[in-house]
Amino acid sequence: MIVPTPTPDLTVDAFTRAFLRELNFGQGVELSASSVNDQYLALARTVRQYLMSRWLETQHRQRESQAKSVAYLSAEFLLGRQLDNALLCTGLEEIADEALRGLDIDLSELRDAEIEPGLGNGGLGRLAACFIDSLSTMSVPSIGYGIRYEYGIFRQTFVDGHQVEQPDTWLELGSPWEFPHPEAAVTVGFGGQTESYTEDGEQRSRWTPAWSVLGMPYNYMVPGYHNGRVSTLRLWSARATRAFDLQIFNSGHYADAVRAQTFAENISKVLYPEDSTPQGKELRLQQQYFFVACSLRNFIEDVLPADFDLHRLPERVMFQLNDTHPVIAVPELMRILVDEKGFGWDEAWEVTQQCFAYTCHTLLPEALEVWPVELLGRLLPRHLEIIYRINDDFLAQVRATYPRDELKARRMSIIAEHPERAVRMAYLATVAGAKVNGVAELHSQLLRDKVLDEFATLWPEKFTNVTNGVTPRRFLRLANPELSRLITDAIGGGWVTDLERLRELEPFVDDPEFTRRFRDVKRRNKLRLAGVLEKRDGLTVDPDSLLDVMVKRLHEYKRQMLKLLHVVTLYDRVTCGELPIEELAPRTIVFGAKAAPGYKMAKDIIWLINSVAATVNADPRVEGRLKVLFPANYNVTLAEKLIPAADLSEQISLAGKEASGTGNMKFALNGALTIGTDDGANVEIRQLVGDENFFLFGLTEPEVTTVVDKGYRPAAYYEANESLRRALDMIASGTFSHGDRHAFEPIVSNLLYQDRFLVLADYQAYLDAQERVDEAYGDEEAWTRSAILNVARTGFFSSDRSIHDYLGRIWGAGPVH
Numbered sequence: 001m002i003v004p005t006p007t008p009d010l011t012v013d014a015f016t017r018a019f020l021r022e023l024n025f026g027q028g029v030e031l032s033a034s035s036v037n038d039q040y041l042a043l044a045r046t047v048r049q050y051l052m053s054r055w056l057e058t059q060h061r062q063r064e065s066q067a068k069s070v071a072y073l074s075a076e077f078l079l080g081r082q083l084d085n086a087l088l089c090t091g092l093e094e095i096a097d098e099a100l101r102g103l104d105i106d107l108s109e110l111r112d113a114e115i116e117p118g119l120g121n122g123g124l125g126r127l128a129a130c131f132i133d134s135l136s137t138m139s140v141p142s143i144g145y146g147i148r149y150e151y152g153i154f155r156q157t158f159v160d161g162h163q164v165e166q167p168d169t170w171l172e173l174g175s176p177w178e179f180p181h182p183e184a185a186v187t188v189g190f191g192g193q194t195e196s197y198t199e200d201g202e203q204r205s206r207w208t209p210a211w212s213v214l215g216m217p218y219n220y221m222v223p224g225y226h227n228g229r230v231s232t233l234r235l236w237s238a239r240a241t242r243a244f245d246l247q248i249f250n251s252g253h254y255a256d257a258v259r260a261q262t263f264a265e266n267i268s269k270v271l272y273p274e275d276s277t278p279q280g281k282e283l284r285l286q287q288q289y290f291f292v293a294c295s296l297r298n299f300i301e302d303v304l305p306a307d308f309d310l311h312r313l314p315e316r317v318m319f320q321l322n323d324t325h326p327v328i329a330v331p332e333l334m335r336i337l338v339d340e341k342g343f344g345w346d347e348a349w350e351v352t353q354q355c356f357a358y359t360c361h362t363l364l365p366e367a368l369e370v371w372p373v374e375l376l377g378r379l380l381p382r383h384l385e386i387i388y389r390i391n392d393d394f395l396a397q398v399r400a401t402y403p404r405d406e407l408k409a410r411r412m413s414i415i416a417e418h419p420e421r422a423v424r425m426a427y428l429a430t431v432a433g434a435k436v437n438g439v440a441e442l443h444s445q446l447l448r449d450k451v452l453d454e455f456a457t458l459w460p461e462k463f464t465n466v467t468n469g470v471t472p473r474r475f476l477r478l479a480n481p482e483l484s485r486l487i488t489d490a491i492g493g494g495w496v497t498d499l500e501r502l503r504e505l506e507p508f509v510d511d512p513e514f515t516r517r518f519r520d521v522k523r524r525n526k527l528r529l530a531g532v533l534e535k536r537d538g539l540t541v542d543p544d545s546l547l548d549v550m551v552k553r554l555h556e557y558k559r560q561m562l563k564l565l566h567v568v569t570l571y572d573r574v575t576c577g578e579l580p581i582e583e584l585a586p587r588t589i590v591f592g593a594k595a596a597p598g599y600k601m602a603k604d605i606i607w608l609i610n611s612v613a614a615t616v617n618a619d620p621r622v623e624g625r626l627k628v629l630f631p632a633n634y635n636v637t638l639a640e641k642l643i644p645a646a647d648l649s650e651q652i653s654l655a656g657k658e659a660s661g662t663g664n665m666k667f668a669l670n671g672a673l674t675i676g677t678d679d680g681a682n683v684e685i686r687q688l689v690g691d692e693n694f695f696l697f698g699l700t701e702p703e704v705t706t707v708v709d710k711g712y713r714p715a716a717y718y719e720a721n722e723s724l725r726r727a728l729d730m731i732a733s734g735t736f737s738h739g740d741r742h743a744f745e746p747i748v749s750n751l752l753y754q755d756r757f758l759v760l761a762d763y764q765a766y767l768d769a770q771e772r773v774d775e776a777y778g779d780e781e782a783w784t785r786s787a788i789l790n791v792a793r794t795g796f797f798s799s800d801r802s803i804h805d806y807l808g809r810i811w812g813a814g815p816v817h
């Protein structure tokens with residue numbers, strides 16, 4: 001039963017009263033004595049009140065409807081700040097603003113007090129956050145499952161230009177958006193051994209773990225936009241099964257007593273700061289098993305009714321595996337069904353295969369997770385047995401389909417034999433999953449043709465594509481309020497949940513009033529960004545320069561180096577007198593990027609970017625024309641300010657390496673033009689916005705393959721291209737390192753003798769494309785027209801559309817109204 005909840009009225013008065021009540025009786029302070037943090041917490045709790053009855057109702061409705069749910073299993077949810085989205089979804093934005101003003105409180109100051117939960121590394125985690133937003137907004141019964149990391153993605157600082165990582169203490173000042181449920185904690189076992197026994201003439205297995213931890217759920221609200229729904233994100237935190245051993249403690253061995261606790265709590269202590277390059281870390285596997293074991297248990301025991309017949313599980317859930325991180329859920333479900341629920345192997349496999357689907361997010365072979373058999377067997381002995389059995393059955397099928405092709409069986413085996421025996425998690429997911437999808441057309445095609453080609457031949461119907469998307473609530477409506485207003489004035493507000501309606505903006509490209517307002521909005525967004533960067537980083541932005549932005553994780557395949565070589569070349573041309581300064585169109589280049597702490601080359605590149613920035617920005621010869629900014633700690637909060645201000649979006653990965661990209665979508669949707677390669681979702685962006693509104697350059701994926709197959713020799717490009725040679729020589733000779741010739745030697749020699757991502761091969765094409773950019777930017781009207789068309793034509797990239805595609809192509813689920 002749901003008690004009619006005392007949701008405060010949607011009036012300024014009611015809101016003010018609710019806020020003061022939270023401040024006084026929730027936070028325990030008087031208004032006059034309250035800090036900004038007190039006020040922020042009270043505000044968050046006030047807004048929560050408006051969501052609460054919807055949350056309970058949504059849960060009730062999901063239970064009653066018995067409809068199929070989507071359970072999105074993801075090791076990362078890069079949520080970003082919560083307050084603004086909650087205000088938006090409840091329709092409280094203006095009311096809250098007015099109520100607080102009445103109390104002499106500045107809402108924007110409270111907004112800035114929120115520390116974003118950075119429980120993800122980059123695109124993959126942010127995608128998961130966009131998806132749960134869309135699921136909720138589209139009224140699809142759904143639940144997100146993940147890990148409540150005590151420390152999220154590290155806070156990046158720069159010391160002498162070098163990246164230094166600081167812990168992300170996001171929980172320190174209180175976390176008003178979460179609801180802990182210690183009473184609902186579940187036990188998760190690890191290690192130990194298995195034994196077989198016979199029951200009713202059947203051979204069965206029993207796993208006796210050696211140690212266990214508790215998984216404690218923290219629930220988060222996921223508000224839908226103006227639809228009265230609030231879905232749930234359930235994140236698990238690890239605790240020791242016994243807080244500490246009193247006996248040991250009493251005997252004076254304090255350290256021993258807390259060791260077990262520390263050991264257990266380590267599991268959800270930190271987010272692995274990796275992006276695309278997994279490290280074979282035991283703790284990581286513990287994290288993965290920990291959260292999927294908790295989640296499956298929770299779904300089966302708490303979300304489903306007590307007497308539910310698990311043979312019908314596929315009618316009630318699809319577990320979507322966000323990359324390989326949660327794939328250990330496959331043997332876990334088999335274990336539950338076979339060992340705990342008494343299913344026969346075949347019927348359990350029948351059910352399991354219908355309950356999982358797998359999304360692959362990479363093309364880099366080194367990013368496909370494998371777990372050494374030794375490690376997996378030690379940590380999860382029963383799961384290893386199950387994986388072996390799945391593999392045996394699967395290989396029997398392969399051998400039956402391709403008799404006398406033992407090499408094929410070996411290639412497709414879930415167990416790799418070299419360099420060590422290891423479980424290939426992507427193969428396991430592919431064998432078990434009802435569907436396998438890539439995240440952009442090109443990516444899905446390359447998965448079928450290259451990465452998983454033999455599986456795609458065996459099961460063509462398993463493979464599909466769902467191009468990524470981004471939530472228009474956060475990345476347009478909230479991040480760009482002025483553009484949102486302009487759009488709504490022109491075509492009404494329906495676009496917020498039906499983004500394809502942005503098409504209706506197309507006729508406005510010929511409306512002088514609209515184009516003028518559009519330009520004004522961009523300029524004001526630049527001014528807003530200038531304010532943010534000034535306050536946050538002490539950096540100055542010239543709002544009249546072209547704002548050229550490259551923000552994403554630092555990775556060689558994304559090619560921040562290519563962008564940097566462009567900067568160095570411009571700097572060289574002006575300072576050597578080849579290019580008169582007046583001919584250089586003013587540009588502000590903004591980088592934002594974190595490097596995985598163990599990724600040396602990426603960290604060197606960060607140092608080089610900072611060093612180039614320091615030199616260029618201090619040189620009066622390019623003043624007012626060329627500026628390089630690198631604010632530290634790029635995160636969702638900064639993205640929301642940067643993207644709406646950008647003129648040019650840098651999406652310059654080597655073709656065939658970026659699975660999709662989602663930043664590329666956010667920029668286009670906010671009226672930045674893209675300079676990009678034919679890679680990931682760039683391909684689809686270009687097709688939609690039109691060639692004339694996109695700066696395409698560089699080798700295509702098949703061309704890359706040809707160049708590499710012929711034996712790529714980067715030094716040949718260096719020798720043949722004078723401006724490239726000069727740029728690299730400048731870096732090598734110490735121009736940016738006070739004469740130190742060793743500083744950037746690893747970067748330069750890597751580019752000259754290896755250059756795995758063909759930076760030098762694409763250099764000239766990139767420079768030429770940048771010249772086209774300068775020329776185009778010179779024609780203000782034409783540029784604005786292109787920018788508007790980018791907005792009007794990228795409605796396809798709403799995560800609502802992605803979810804719609806998942807529902808139809810993969811989940812076989814739908815909204816419950």
Ligand code: NBG
Pocket residue numbers: 122123124127275276323361362367439468658659660661662680
């Ligand atoms: C990333 C890809 C991006 C893609 C996001 C979301 C990983 C492993 N992959 O191109 O690099 O946009 O996933 O799909 O983080």
